[in-house]
Amino acid sequence: xxxxxxxxxxxxxxxxxxxxxxxxxxxxxxxxxxxxxxxxxxxxxxxxxxxxxxxxxxxxxxxxxxxxxxxxxxxxxxxxxxxxxxxxxxxxxxxxxxxxxxxxxxxxxxxxxxxxxxxxxxxxxxxxxxxxxxxxxxxxxxxxxxxxxxxxxxxxxxxxxxxxxxxxxxxxxxxxxxxxxxxxxxxxxxxxxxxxxxxxxxxxxxxxxxxxxxxxxxxxxxxxxxxxxxxxxx
Amino acid sequence: xxxxxxxxxxxxxxxxxxxxxxxxxxxxxxxxxxxxxxxxxxxxxxxxxxxxxxxxxxxxxxxxxxxxxxxxxxxxxxxxxxxxxxxxxxxxxxxxxxxxxxxxxxxxxxxxxxxxxxxxxxxxxxxxxxxxxxxxxxxxxxxxxxxxxxxxxxxxxxxxxxxxxxxxxxxxxxxxxxxxxxxxxxxxxxxxxxxxxxxxxxxxxxxxxxxxxxxxxxxxxxxxxxxxxxxxxxxxxxxxxxxxxxxxxxxxxxxxxxxxxxxxxxxxxxxxxxxxxxxxxxxxxxxxxxxxxxxxxxxxxxxxxxxxxxxxxxxxxxxxxxxxxxxxxxxx
Numbered sequence: 104x105x106x107x108x109x110x111x112x113x114x115x116x117x118x119x120x121x122x123x124x125x126x127x128x129x130x131x132x133x134x135x136x137x138x139x140x141x142x143x144x145x146x147x148x149x150x151x152x153x154x155x156x157x158x159x160x161x162x163x164x165x166x167x168x169x170x171x172x173x174x175x176x177x178x179x180x181x182x183x184x185x186x187x188x189x190x191x192x193x194x195x196x197x198x199x200x201x202x203x204x205x206x207x208x209x210x211x212x213x214x215x216x217x218x219x220x221x222x223x224x225x226x227x228x229x230x231x232x233x234x235x236x237x238x239x240x241x242x243x244x245x246x247x248x249x250x251x252x253x254x255x256x257x258x259x260x261x262x263x264x265x266x267x268x269x270x271x272x273x274x275x276x277x278x279x280x281x282x283x284x285x286x287x288x289x290x291x292x293x294x295x296x297x298x299x300x301x302x303x304x305x306x307x308x309x310x311x312x313x314x315x316x317x318x319x320x321x322x323x324x325x326x327x328x329x330x331x332x333x334x335x336x337x
Numbered sequence: 338x339x340x341x342x343x344x345x346x347x348x349x350x351x352x353x354x355x356x357x358x359x360x361x362x363x364x365x366x367x368x369x370x371x372x373x374x375x376x377x378x379x380x381x382x383x384x385x386x387x388x389x390x391x392x393x394x395x396x397x398x399x400x401x402x403x404x405x406x407x408x409x410x411x412x413x414x415x416x417x418x419x420x421x422x423x424x425x426x427x428x429x430x431x432x433x434x435x436x437x438x439x440x441x442x443x444x445x446x447x448x449x450x451x452x453x454x455x456x457x458x459x460x461x462x463x464x465x466x467x468x469x470x471x472x473x474x475x476x477x478x479x480x481x482x483x484x485x486x487x488x489x490x491x492x493x494x495x496x497x498x499x500x501x502x503x504x505x506x507x508x509x510x511x512x513x514x515x516x517x518x519x520x521x522x523x524x525x526x527x528x529x530x531x532x533x534x535x536x537x538x539x540x541x542x543x544x545x546x547x548x549x550x551x552x553x554x555x556x557x558x559x560x561x562x563x564x565x566x567x568x569x570x571x572x573x574x575x576x577x578x579x580x581x582x583x584x585x586x587x588x589x590x591x592x593x594x595x596x597x598x599x600x601x602x603x604x605x606x607x608x609x610x611x612x613x614x615x616x617x618x619x620x621x622x623x624x625x626x627x628x629x630x631x632x633x634x635x636x637x638x639x640x641x642x643x644x645x646x647x648x649x650x651x652x653x654x655x656x657x658x659x660x661x662x663x664x665x666x667x668x669x
Contacts, residue, residue: 106440110426117428182424182484185388186441187410335392337351 104188107196108203111170115204124162124204129211131158136215146223148215149304152233156300159244160269166204167248168262170197171327175256190331194249194324201245202238209237232308239316240300244269246323253330273297340399341366341492341522342387347396349382349546356382358546359396366491369518371533372526374543380526381421383543384494387524388418401491414442417490421497423481427470431461431480434469435487444488455486459513475506482513493517495525499532511535567606567615570631571622575602581625587612601630 115121135154139145174180183193219225248265255261276298279291292298296319302309342364349357357379364370372380385391387398389409398405400412426434435452444451456462459479464472469480478498485493498514499507514536517523527533533540534554542550542557550557571578575593582591587609594603608614615632622629 106437109440110437114426114428177424177426178420178422179424179426181385181390181418181420182438183441185390185413185416185418186438187413187443188441189410335390 104192104196104199107183107188107193108200111197111200112203114169115166115200120165121204121207124165125208125211128158128162128208132212136212140215140219144222146219146225148219148225148230149233149306151212151215152237153300153304155237156240156297157273159241160266160273162208163205163241163244163248163269164262164265166201167245167252167265168258169252170201170249171253171331172256172258172261176258184331184335190328194327194331198242198245198249198320198324201249202242205241205245206238209234209241226306228308229306232306233303236300236303236308236313236316239313239320240296243296243316243319243323246320246327250323250327250330253327269296338365338367339402340364341368341401342524343397343399344383344387345397345399347383347386347398348394349379349386349391350394355546357386357393360543360546360548361396362541362548362551364522364524366522367520368539369515369523369537370525371537371540372524372543373528373530373533373540374526375528378543379546380543381496382546384418384496384524384526385420388416388494389413390418390420414488415490416492416494417485417488419481419485419493419495419498421500423477424484425469425477425480428468430468431456431465431472431483434480435465435483438484438487442488446489451487451489455483458486458517459483460509473506475502475509478502478506478510479513482510486517490521492522492524495523497526497528499527499529507532565608566635567608567618568631568633568635569604569606569618569629570597570601571604571627571629572598572601573625573627575604577625578602578604578622578627581621581627582606582618585614585617585621587614587617598630605635 115124132151132155135151139150140148171180174183184190216225216227216230247268248261251265251268252258252261255264272295275291276295279288279295279298282288282291296316299309299312299315302312340363342362344363345361347357347360348355360379360383372383374380382391386393387400387405389405389412392406401415403412403415405412426437429437432452435455436448439448439452453462456465459482461476461479461483464476469477472480482495482498485495493514495514499510502510511532514523514525518536525533525536538553540550540552540554540557541548579591579593582588582604588606589609590607592605594605597603606614606618618632619629
């Protein structure tokens, strides 16, 4: 697992993709940081995390697209799946590599609380809560993307399919806000990874939603293992 | 000697199609065995099943006495696998890649020493810090071979190891495999026949998912050819020559082919088992003043064997019209 983790994590920085993601994310997010917090002298970072959730929709497919697709394409899956490493360990190694990549990207925003503290009195509990929550939310995005990547050897298809799923979840969230049909609202709120984040931005650290993100992650990691295992039997 | 690989009743079903159809064979420790067969015969599928990349639909596989299904990790530690397309990460350097494989396989040997030893074995020590993408095809294949050797596996499984290489690279890789086979069990597949002859002590001919022959390359050749044949080119009228030849004891059949040089015809002579008629032919023909311009043995080549084993009808061309100028037809 550690070998897989190390290789996949390093591979983000062998190609320019890792640097592009970091640069792009920080450019967009600092634009919003300036807009919301500097220009308006606002001490609450929560609105930024709502923006991050939307940005995740775009960057996560780029992080996860190649995790398995590239292995299939280059036939390196033949090396990995015939080495004395379990399928679960392979999946977990890749998941952690992608999560660490997101961690690096997110770490670029850690100067926000520093600046806020210098000029005002931030709510630290809320900030820490948001950082923790966004990592769990990202984990669920990653495991969905990882699962999609395990289905195709085409990275572009993998990225677009993941994006389409995230977009669908996002739209569900929008519909649930405007619809008056109760069952649809309940269902969409329950499914949408985006709606679930709103509690955190309201300053409410909802353990229920953390468990939800964790469950989604585990389910999709499990499904990914099943896909790999099933390939042997096809 | 103990059995290294035991395959029993192996079946792989893809939907309606049986890629592998009840294959059984045993490979002893230290044997170098070739899988010979056309593309799509089931060679790669069989290899992928032994290495654990695919699972069998039916049948059992034991590697060093361990069942592939029950103890997959222990089995995989014993096997080094070079698939048809070497599983390389093109954007890594050779050393980065081998380090990754070392960690992936959880190899126990001291790292630096082991990796250097492997690099030396396959002759890539001089490119170990280059990026794999920039290496020639021959070197990429060597890196693929190095990868299979990491962890000192007892068994090497090599799928078409020389495909797509130039003649010089092919010879290098063959010699490497021969060396590696001295202390390991090796299975390699090929549809290039001389390759199997050059490397392997035993050949399994696979066609349509079944084993159609299992023998040494030499034995196969002699069981399948009834007696041996001679090719001759003799100056003189073909009727005279045939008359002279028919008088010689030990010749089963003599046949005249076309006129290859002015006044000289080619002949194919079938000789009875265990007879050497060359001296008799030479003496008889010089008595009759019919000079021999060319005489050479014409064994059944593996190409011929292959056609015999894998086609219902023996090809007339191969049987009756071997071209004398084509020296590659012979078994070396």
